Amino acid sequence: MPTLSDLVCRHTALEPADLDWIHSLVSDWQLLADLSFADLILWIPHRDGSGWVAVAQMRPTTGPTVYHDDVVGAISGKGERPLIDIAWTEHRICREGDPDWSSGVPVREETIPVRRGRGGHFIGVIQRSTNLSSARTPSRLELTYLQSASDLAQMVAEGRFPFKEEEPLLVRSPRVGDGLLRLDRAGRVTYASPNALSAYRRLGLHADLVGADLGKTTADLCYSDEPINEDLMLVASGKEPRETEVEHGGTVVQLRAIPLIVGGGRIGALVLIRDVTELRRRERELLTKDATIREIHHRVKNNLQTVAALLRLQARRLNNPEGQEALNEAVRRVGSIAIVHEILAQMPEEMVEFDDIADRVITMTAEVSLAHVLPRRIGSFGVLPAAVATPIAMVLTELLQNAVEHGFSHKSGNVQVIAHRDSDRLEVVVADDGKGLPPDFDLEATGSLGLQIVRTLVVGELSGRLAVERRKGGGTEVILSIPVQPEIRGEAGSPR
Numbered sequence: 146m147p148t149l150s151d152l153v154c155r156h157t158a159l160e161p162a163d164l165d166w167i168h169s170l171v172s173d174w175q176l177l178a179d180l181s182f183a184d185l186i187l188w189i190p191h192r193d194g195s196g197w198v199a200v201a202q203m204r205p206t207t208g209p210t211v212y213h214d215d216v217v218g219a220i221s222g223k224g225e226r227p228l229i230d231i232a233w234t235e236h237r238i239c240r241e242g243d244p245d246w247s248s249g250v251p252v253r254e255e256t257i258p259v260r261r262g263r264g265g266h267f268i269g270v271i272q273r274s275t276n277l278s279s280a281r282t283p284s285r286l287e288l289t290y291l292q293s294a295s296d297l298a299q300m301v302a303e304g305r306f307p308f309k310e311e312e313p314l315l316v317r318s319p320r321v322g323d324g325l326l327r328l329d330r331a332g333r334v335t336y337a338s339p340n341a342l343s344a345y346r347r348l349g350l351h352a353d354l355v356g357a358d359l360g361k362t363t364a365d366l367c368y369s370d371e372p373i374n375e376d377l378m379l380v381a382s383g384k385e386p387r388e389t390e391v392e393h394g395g396t397v398v399q400l401r402a403i404p405l406i407v408g409g410g411r412i413g414a415l416v417l418i419r420d421v422t423e424l425r426r427r428e429r430e431l432l433t434k435d436a437t438i439r440e441i442h443h444r445v446k447n448n449l450q451t452v453a454a455l456l457r458l459q460a461r462r463l464n465n466p467e468g469q470e471a472l473n474e475a476v477r478r479v480g481s482i483a484i485v486h487e488i489l490a491q492m493p494e495e496m497v498e499f500d501d502i503a504d505r506v507i508t509m510t511a512e513v514s515l516a517h518v519l520p521r522r523i524g525s526f527g528v529l530p531a532a533v534a535t536p537i538a539m540v541l542t543e544l545l546q547n548a549v550e551h552g553f554s555h556k557s558g559n560v561q562v563i564a565h566r567d568s569d570r571l572e573v574v575v576a577d578d579g580k581g582l583p584p585d586f587d588l589e590a591t592g593s594l595g596l597q598i599v600r601t602l603v604v605g606e607l608s609g610r611l612a613v614e615r616r617k618g619g620g621t622e623v624i625l626s627i628p629v630q631p632e633i634r635g636e637a638g639s640p641r
Contacts, residue, residue, distance in 0.1 A: 179321035180294035182208035183275040196222040232256035251277040260304035308386040324418035332382040383414020443490035449483035481542035499526035510545040524564040543595040576622035
């Protein structure tokens with residue numbers, strides 16, 4: 146299915162600023178759908194003036210939907226939807242007409258013109274469709290929802306919603322069903338939904354919320370012995386579109402204010418409320434767990450460095466050259482594992498930027514080499530989970546050491562580590578321009594401990610593929626192909 150941006154660019158003549166406004170509206174119009182108990186479809190005029198293009202759709206979580214199939218991408222000619230044409234040409238909310246029974250259930254249609262900012266031009270029309278099949282005498286809650294939806298729709302038509310100055314939302318903003326308070330201009334509660342009242346009961350409120358000054362009541366509950374949070378008073382008064390959290394007695398409640406500004410004046414506000422106690426408790430547990438894991442990695446790194454130092458000390462006391470070399474190889478293998486744990490000790494997750502590890506392994510190999518060899522990395526390994534990073538670090542250590550020791554002896558040369566990260570695979574080539582493989586080389590039958598370790602890690606542990614080949618022009622290249630999970634990327638597209 147094409148994205149909203151694709152549809153707007155392909156079929157309409159809207160400007161980038163118009164598209165930004167639409168993105169802001171669509172990111173927050175679940176609120177309008179839930180308060181209306183209705184489906185919302187956003188129609189934008191077609192570039193050639195022949196009709197309308199549906200670019201976005203939202204279903205309510207508070208009532209039955211009208212459209213079980215997606216409407217996004219549909220094109221409607223002029224005259225096919227009269228209410229949309231009226232809202233667009235007359236710049237007003239259109240509620241005329243009887244319910245439509247063409248789908249087998251009664252549907253009430255309304256249309257809301259979308260203005261970009263106060264005093265700005267109109268850029269589209271929202272079609273609001275309500276399924277009336279379950280209509281009944283509305284309760285106080287439903288009447289409050291519908292009145293609030295009417296006010297919010299008027300704000301959309303006046304270009305006052307969404308709030309462009311609103312601060313970035315928290316992890317997940319409260320929704321209508323989580324809990325809702327309606328305030329008057331003075332910040333007093335005129336209606337409290339059962340969920341909202343329950344949240345305040347858990348904060349320690351014993352009186353009724355209706356008629357109470359929300360800011361003073363919340364401050365008395367949560368800030369009796371400490372300075373009052375400034376954001377709380379702004380949210381609780383409904384004067385600014387903000388979010389905040391309050392905590393008391395182990396209960397954490399999230400609040401979001403939506404000022405209601407109709408006809409140029411503030412008539413009150415909606416405050417959405419959500420009890421996030423369990424969510425914050427789990428977050429604290431995860432933070433504690435992450436800190437414990439990082440501390441474990443730090444201690445493992447220290448212990449491995451101690452082991453490496455002991456092996457190095459033992460190697461110096463040996464008179465047998467073969468024994469010394471075996472211990473020195475063990476030092477390098479332990480060191481490569483220690484590098485991974487050192488990086489993990491600094492990371493908030495069990496994911497590591499492997500390029501740093503690869504560069505340190507390459508530097509370590511060059512420092513202990515008797516030959517004048519210059520290893521270098523080409524390409525990027527990307528972000529790898531710890532379970533993959535540790536064996537790959539050991540594999541890289543073994544392959545580089547093999548290339549330096551057996552490929553060059555005491556002469557100079559070059560070693561390249563070429564990495565290519567695909568969507569779900571990591572391809573690595575370690576290539577040297579040394580003396581190459583012996584004529585009778587067989588990877589399956591090799592007696593080299595290093596290559597046996599590499600084969601065990603790549604094939605057995607990582608379920609990858611390993612190939613050792615003669616390089617064109619002389620030398621050797623080892624090719625690894627390892628399955629890895631796709632990289633997790635941030636909003637800017639960079640690995641994180």
